Amino acid sequence: MSPTEFHAQAFRARIARLTAEIAGRPLDAALDAWLNTEHGAGSPAYRELKAACETGLAEGWLCDREGGGIRYGRIFRPDDELHGFSVDVVDMRDIAGPHHVHPEGEIDLIMPLEGDARFDGRPAGWLVCPPGSAHRPTVTQGRALVLYLLPAGRIEFTR
Template identity: 55%
Template sequence: MTEKPDTPDAFVAQIAKVTAAIADREPGSELESWLNDRFSADSVWFEETFALCRAGCDEGWLCENERGGVKFGRAVKEGDATHGFSVDVVEMTDVVGPHHSHPNGEIDLVMPLDNGAEFDGRGAGWKVYAPQSAHCPRVRGGKALVLYLLPGGAIEFTRN
């Protein structure tokens, strides 16, 4: 069994630009609007992050696991480098993922790999869930990468 390559410092530094800006903000609709304005899908930050995520998938330090048609992996554990957020990336193609809840909220960056791909109804950009929310994540219309930030690394998967 080969060991997963380390997450590059450049990726952590790129994500920290956002986590530094949102560390004291409550996840919810106001934060979603703010992120879609400040770190929009047509920004240089988005383009650079998308390129890093694609490279991470190709190089094996992102999305190294697969279950139920969803590729996934935790790139960064919550900690000081990302202001208390964990960083995960998933790759989904026309699939519904496992039901889970977000004790502290969930902040998702949607990066469509196929034109028209959407995550929970959102194309390229940010989708934010408030604390205590829950969902079955869904990608429709093709393939997408979704980077998600979890305050405190908190997520609870529903047992079947």
Template identity: 55%
Template structure:
């Protein structure tokens, strides 16, 4: 059997993201949303398993996490649009590292997909983590390697400038 084409894999990835993102419209980015996401699309769900496979395929095919800087692989997969509930979609691949400090003017929804069993993102295991509007952090993966999918409302993110 032939391997799926890049276009087919990207389309599958987009459909998986849209399944969740379109259900988020108008919802507050808070602890209740995090709980809901983990209950419906968490690490024990079939959807999560499919997303893990889609990320592995995307990295192997070279259309996911195609950039690298400072030991972090990353890339914006989709700009914010109606088909994705107004969210942009980024995926990073990190291994035992802290990323650049940034803030989330409208919040950030993260899906943690450990490549190394037990890897943690900002102290969270496999599943979802939600940061509310105005939050900020140094995204950090410890205890191994993980992909983290970021949903950013309207694609908004602000990286902290380094002091000169």
């Protein structure tokens, strides 16, 4: 197994441990608060996930596509090991992405890389968007990686 394959598998295993903790929970303000308390910026889980994302970025298996000034990629499709969540990561610098709807919600991990980067106005940590919510994902004040967990991989881009 190459170092890249090892890092990707370790990243998947780390995500699976996290999704096991949140599987079946409503995507709401209570989950947002719990994630930020238990796994927020500065926590071991946050540091592990951010380091894994930075490694994936450096090795080229993370954010391997680019469009409209945003690097992005779906890393894992939803499956049983990930408790039905897909995993996407975007690399954004002072930009707004395409408007979309979260039919089943979305869980975002915000990882600033440069400046005091904010995602939809939020600093480093978690943002939970409830089912049916919509936004034009926006990074301001620098550059950030944002990891998206989507139930059943569902996302609907609007025109």
